[in-house]
Amino acid sequence: MTHKSGFVNILGNPNVGKSTLMNQLTGEKLSIITAKSQTTRHRIMGIVSGEDFQIVYSDTPGILNPKYRLQESMMRFVDGALEDADLLLYVTDVVEKKDKNLEYLDRIAAIVVPKIIVINKIDLSDNEEVNKLYEYWTALMPDAIVIPISALSRFNIETLLKIIIEKIPEGPPWFPKDQLTDRYERFFVTEIIREKILLHYQKEIPYSVEIEIESYKEEKSITRIAAVIHVARDSQKGIIIGHKGEKIKRVGTEARKDIEAMLQGKVFLELFVKVSKEWRDNKSALKRFGY
Ligand SMILES: Nc1nc2c(ncn2[C@@H]2O[C@H](COP(=O)(O)OP(=O)(O)O)[C@@H](O)[C@H]2O)c(=O)[nH]1
Numbered sequence: 001m002t003h004k005s006g007f008v009n010i011l012g013n014p015n016v017g018k019s020t021l022m023n024q025l026t027g028e029k030l031s032i033i034t035a036k037s038q039t040t041r042h043r044i045m046g047i048v049s050g051e052d053f054q055i056v057y058s059d060t061p062g063i064l065n066p067k068y069r070l071q072e073s074m075m076r077f078v079d080g081a082l083e084d085a086d087l088l089l090y091v092t093d094v095v096e097k098k099d100k101n102l103e104y105l106d107r108i109a110a111i112v113v114p115k116i117i118v119i120n121k122i123d124l125s126d127n128e129e130v131n132k133l134y135e136y137w138t139a140l141m142p143d144a145i146v147i148p149i150s151a152l153s154r155f156n157i158e159t160l161l162k163i164i165i166e167k168i169p170e171g172p173p174w175f176p177k178d179q180l181t182d183r184y185e186r187f188f189v190t191e192i193i194r195e196k197i198l199l200h201y202q203k204e205i206p207y208s209v210e211i212e213i214e215s216y217k218e219e220k221s222i223t224r225i226a227a228v229i230h231v232a233r234d235s236q237k238g239i240i241i242g243h244k245g246e247k248i249k250r251v252g253t254e255a256r257k258d259i260e261a262m263l264q265g266k267v268f269l270e271l272f273v274k275v276s277k278e279w280r281d282n283k284s285a286l287k288r289f290g291y
């Protein structure tokens, strides 16, 4: 029996549904998903293995023009995903403007690996519109396979998976077959907390926050976690905490529940807020946070 394996890298503009798609393809909630752009900051791997194949997906931040150092690092993750792919999934959707980041599409077109253009969110559109988009993308990327899907309602996900397995090269498994991701539980803890902040705060706050685990103790019947919420400015500290601490309490409660579900055990979660002035432009802070 031949074995197939490949790095399948998911790229596209912000908010088109890359993370939703990766979670559907892996059957795991590896990437956080919100309606806000720049929800995904890192490259996150999701591994799916069968008896005779292994697919290593990479979810990436959306393509953007960097305005501060953090975003430069985010774009380096995107560029890295262009370089080591065996198969590229370029995700677009039925709502984004067709001419968004055309320069980037030129780069993608120039890369000589198999490509799949995924037209997502077709649940928001009709047949006629989807057909038009199909023709548009087929003309623009003649050597790519174009497939309309709805990641949210799982429409065409199985067909997409079949195409992916067909297109990846023969090769050995790169990871143990029971491994799901390249990240540790601690990373997912920070992402769960950040997800709650993305959901409950507006304007600049979600983009100004980074989560750092201060301590993580696994005891027999409980995991004790202390995490720091770093903000970029003094004024943001009070906003995070909220009147009588109500807002941060809500973040803590919701995050704890999700972390307990992930770890399948009791969790004690403590949150602290710290001002790390302009950390998004601070080289050493970014390095410490893994960017
Ligand atoms: N209607 C609809 N919404 C979707 C679909 N896929 C993703 N979304 C929504 O689009 C938003 C952005 O999704 P996300 O996966 O975070 O996009 P990313 O920035 O490309 O990773 C979220 O609100 C998702 O729920 C879909 O197939 N249909």
Ligand SMILES: [Mg+2]
Pocket (backbone or CB within 6 Å): 018, 019, 020, 031, 032, 039, 040, 060, 061, 062
């Ligand atoms: Mg994402």
